[in-house]
Amino acid sequence: MTASANALNRFLASSKPSATFGVMDRVAARRAQGVDVISLSAGEPDFDTPEHIREAGIAAIRNGHTLYTQVAGVRALREAVARKFQNENGLDVDWRRTIVCSGGKQVIFNALAATLNVGDEVVIPAPFWVSYPEIVQLCGGQSVLVECGVQSGFKLTPELLESAITPRTRWLILNSPSNPTGAVYSRTELQALAEVLLSHPQVMVLSDDIYEHLVFDGLTFFTLAQVEPRLRERVLTMNGVSKAYAMTGWRIGFGSGPAWLIDAMEKLQGQQTSGASSISQYAALAALSGPQDFIRKSRSVFQHRRDYLVAQLNSTDGLRCDVPQGAFYAFASCEALIGKLTPLGQRLNSDEDVVNGMLDLAGVATVHGSAFGLGPYIRIAYALDSAALERACRAIRQFCESLSN
Known part of the structure; x- marks a missing residue:
């Protein structure tokens, strides 16, 4: 008998890979090809571990x-x-x-x-x-x-x-x-x-x-x-x-x-x-x-980034985002983008299509909300420096403005 995929544990065989790590892998592959990608997908702080x-x-x-x-x-x-x-x-x-x-x-x-x-x-x-x-x-x-x-x-x-x-x-x-x-x-x-x-x-x-x-x-x-x-x-x-x-x-x-x-x-x-x-x-x-001052400082930075990001998302046609109270994620509705066409003529039929289009055409990586059990949303991790976050927000706005009915 030859070992094959049929030999896998049945629970493992029917499980799905992590959607977030899947996006991170795509980002890494594109960067390896020399493509400039701003990642808003990783669920980790961008700071160094305290000294x-x-x-x-x-x-x-x-x-x-x-x-x-x-x-x-x-x-x-x-x-x-x-x-x-x-x-x-x-x-x-x-x-x-x-x-x-x-x-x-x-x-x-x-x-x-x-x-x-x-x-x-x-x-x-x-x-x-x-x-x-x-x-x-x-x-x-x-x-x-x-x-x-x-x-x-x-x-x-x-x-x-x-x-x-x-x-x-x-x-x-x-x-x-x-x-x-x-x-x-x-x-x-x-x-x-x-x-x-x-x-x-x-x-x-x-x-x-x-x-x-x-x-x-x-x-x-x-x-x-x-x-x-x-x-x-x-x-x-x-x-x-x-x-x-x-x-x-x-x-x-x-x-x-x-x-x-x-x-x-x-x-x-x-x-x-x-x-x-x-x-x-x-x-x-x-x-x-040891000292706990890092927590207070990083929380202040994240709150400042949150305020900036949410304001930018809510001023972008097609996106809507309530103010999150914690963590470092924004969960933005992209319902108004569903059904629209990209400049390449691709129709956005789901939040996953929105995420893929944003990565392909705007160079910004996010994660589709349906991977977290609720669509049509996109999860945006604002765990990156302010300059990169500003560039990402501009690119997201330009992507949304480029869509047509």
Whole structure:
């Protein structure tokens, strides 16, 4: 018998590659050909990792911290994670109920892989981060996608949550601030969702707080287990250093939850990666324990960019964008562009066509909203310097003006 694609795991065979990384690959290929492309597709800060964190990584190498660590992470980092949850989120966390993984994505994967059986359901508000449904599928579960449109600020409501829960529901994934919309749940909104969840004790909650420190306009960030302590034994609170400290490549995520779940995730990780990079762990320790001024400064820069971008988008014919409250994404409606013709005579039949046309004709890379579960929108990441952002906005405007009916 010859091995072929038929030999693939059936869950993997039916899964889709990441749409965001697909766009990033196209950008890299064009740049390799000498084409000038402005990328508004990457979900990572454009700043360098702060120097004291980089130096901590170098020191870890020089001091010989280059061997295996405990599977769930070095104790000093897990203690720092527990302090972070205590001091910033009001969660009474023991370091033994924390886990450190190779990025936030692995925290999510480990939790779902450790708990889902075939046929189990996971409620995911849409728009959603592109990897949520794919991870659910890879773990044998079934995603229940709940459309949350602009009328609700792209946020899940208690009524929508109640209608989505069945006896087979195992998890709810909640992301605030949101990728791709930048929506932020208030304390009141989280409490209303909590009231529904209290009536369904079989439902766990994965609270993805990775953009926690990127909240604008003086808003206060809240996480579900903080708002409703009665749910703490059913909530995995996930975070990491990638977005807050510009450390996407260091690959460190962490989480805290009920002891049985953390133990199961550690057991899985022990047979999977054996733990996160030792060097990256010591850099993450410096991030959590050292100066925090980088967060305040980067948040101010991102808010300034957001204000500029949203103003430019709303002054461009065919685009409409509400003001996002957090993260570094704008989620702009391109509904008015659907059906129009490009100068090359190509008709834009979908938001994916809009994104492709914008890349081909304007040299600007974005990601289509339908990849995140809601179209016709485009996601624009404003994690790039002001000069490049201004050039991108001009190119987007020119592209929209070049279209005809």
